[in-house]
Amino acid sequence: MKYIGPPSFIKAVQALSLLPGVGEKTAQRLIFSLMKNPSEKIPTLTNALTELMSHVRLCSSCFGYSEEVQCPICTDHHRDQSVLCVVEDPTNVFAIERSGQFHGLYHVLGGVLAPLDGIGPEQIRIGELMKRVEASTIKEVILATSPNVEGDATALYISHALEGKSIKVSRIAQGIPTGGSLEYTDQYTLGRAITDRRLWA
């Protein structure tokens, strides 16, 4: 009779396997590592996760992750209050922040339009975006949803909704990724890289 381990061990492996990219073998390896010094390693991890769950909520202005009512980006008066970057997901905020190229405010939609999945304009924070644009002195809205079918459709929908509001509406650039090579770039990306070419300053 094969013995595959204590029940609590199997349960912990199953719980870890629910994470993306973590299969049963990886989960086992991680649990084995935690079991080397369980009374020290496990509380460190569980406390950090519990704290994360209890402390992090959505910012009341931008709907990004925050530990306060408003996130540090929304309350930072050194940031440009006239530019709003619209993203799909709270994690996109960190991605753009890492680039260091954006100094305005964010608006997190919490999804993209996907009519087949029943996600229309009411299900994502487009209404909140409109209210924010009307209540403030925003001069430019950058549509930074992903350049795929749903992201493009969402950007198009918002650009129509913002028409006639004397606000500049822009879309993040599509082109060849930094470090990429023309040889391995697909035809659509290469097409956009040509049509959206920049004048050499």
Place this chain on the structure above:
Amino acid sequence: MKYIGPPSFIKAVQALSLLPGVGEKTAQRLIFSLMKNPSEKIPTLTNALTELMSHVRLCSSCFGYSEEVQCPICTDHHRDQSVLCVVEDPTNVFAIERSGQFHGLYHVLGGVLAPLDGIGPEQIRIGELMKRVEASTIKEVILATSPNVEGDATALYISHALEGKSIKVSRIAQGIPTGGSLEYTDQYTLGRAITDRRLWA
């Protein structure tokens, strides 16, 4: 000013990064996944880990992982009580069980001899092994430490200690792994595969 996320988020990423093979990027990705539905996903994981920590201890006979005083292998009377497989680590028990080729009992040393790190026979459970061998009707001891310098030295030490006890002492086979190819097998392994060849039954 770049904003890299709420403090509790950064702390959770750091805690996950302590796991082997989990870098900062992977930890971020896992945390982002947990944050999609934190009040459901995080307790599932933390409860499983806490339960693991509080339930799993070492078996009083074999020193493998167990939830009871004795593990299900040691208390299974269908298993061959006359063969003892000596392994380095509790996780090795599961690895051998998965093979389905061993039906005896285990003895977990909890390490291998490593004089340079100050690990001598007193630091691993060789004394306990001797007591067990003397107190029971064990007829064969299989030395299943890894076939590397420390594992070989540990196996050799134990084989000497068991001399004159009229017990069969064996060592797990070295050779080419199943599915491996001769072309890519190193000279030492190939040498062992030749010298340890089996007679065709």
